[in-house]
Amino acid sequence: MGHHPRHHPPQGPWGVLIALAVLGAWLGHLVWLLAFSQLSLASPLAWLHMAVQAYLSTGLFITGHDAMHGTVSRHRGLNEAVGTAACFLFAGLSYQRLVVNHRAHHLDPTGPDDPDFSTRTQAFLPWFTTFMVRYMTWPQFLTMALKFNVLWWLGVEQWRIWAFWVAPAVAGTFQLSTSAPIGRTVSRTPRTWRPTTRARCRATTCGPCCPATSSAITGSTTNRP
Template sequence: MHKQPSHTGFFVALLVLGSWAACIVSLMQWQVNFSNPLLYLFILLQMHLYTGLFITAHDAMHGTVSPSKILNNAVGYACTFLYAAFWFPYLNKQHHKHHRHVHTNDDPDYHHGNFIAWYFSFMRNYLSIWQIIIMAAAFNILKIWIPQQNLLLFWVTPSLLSTLQLFYFGTYLPHKGEHDNLHQSRSQKRNHILAFFSCYFFGYHYEHHDSPGTPWWRLWKTEPPISK
């Protein structure tokens, strides 16, 4: 008997998307008070949910959101656009190029340089003038109805912080330096709580390259690399 394909990934994706949407809609009308510690907690929460959007899109790039290609790609398009008007097919192409040519000159995510130079090279590879135009237009339209400081604090700032979170835990730490293994990557120490909050288990990066068909919410179950 053939095992029926699982739709769990689709419901996990809906949970991430729904959480992001519910929080950002609520925060757009929240009364900002810089002396209220909840303000900074909400910014960090939104940062984490923005990272979840991108990680969900990443799962779509590997076809693990849904066995239905239409649903899988629809989630990918939605998450990348909501994240920062990214174009899913381009990200998909570049990400698979990263997997095929990891840690080489043909790897779009790799850069020979320090953290700052690498980060700006990473962002330059993925940002386009059209994204900037779309996001600027959206900001100026939304501020007609939404307080500008709410847009800056809960829409702009968390998304920018999220790029740092994704880059640091999902690219820089796993791939910096030299590696004596097939996937040219390392993994963080096994601490599932830290791994989830840092980057949705993508600190277990060798495991992801070793099993790219494993969705983020199952990465913690994978076997860690054997230390030499």
């Protein structure tokens, strides 16, 4: 199994600038699609912009993931602020809940306590269903419903909300799940092999912990064995 370089906190402002650029591109493009564009579903350009928004939605969640690993900024508070904004904008997700689940994932990748992995099946749809059930919550449903109704109340046509906000978020979720799904890329590892936490972290598609479980995830700078 290949060795991955360890993540290090960024030394300059580039992590924050890139994160803000992703957030700004996602939000700016969405506002234009909902309020100012003259596109219709009959236009191929509308579908192109839907694909672009889905791509930006994927980047939005990846930005939140990078914040969990402390790679946006050296300042923990700024990492949390960026991660909270990115996860909330993506799908009303709780950043703190994601941090807890992501820590559990890195502590036991492909194990029974890994919330990102299914020990029962490696088929995509059953795994994806299990994954969504573990992560989706009633507050998230209510938040998304509130966002939808606020946009509708502001005068945005419903088809635009579905086409340019809901559909790209769903497409982005599938892209995140199919581009490097943990349960499908590491499932060939024999279940009898139980490496150390650090080695198991390197075996995941998310890359190594930072370091072996980063301060952004655990709240401690102490390396774990």
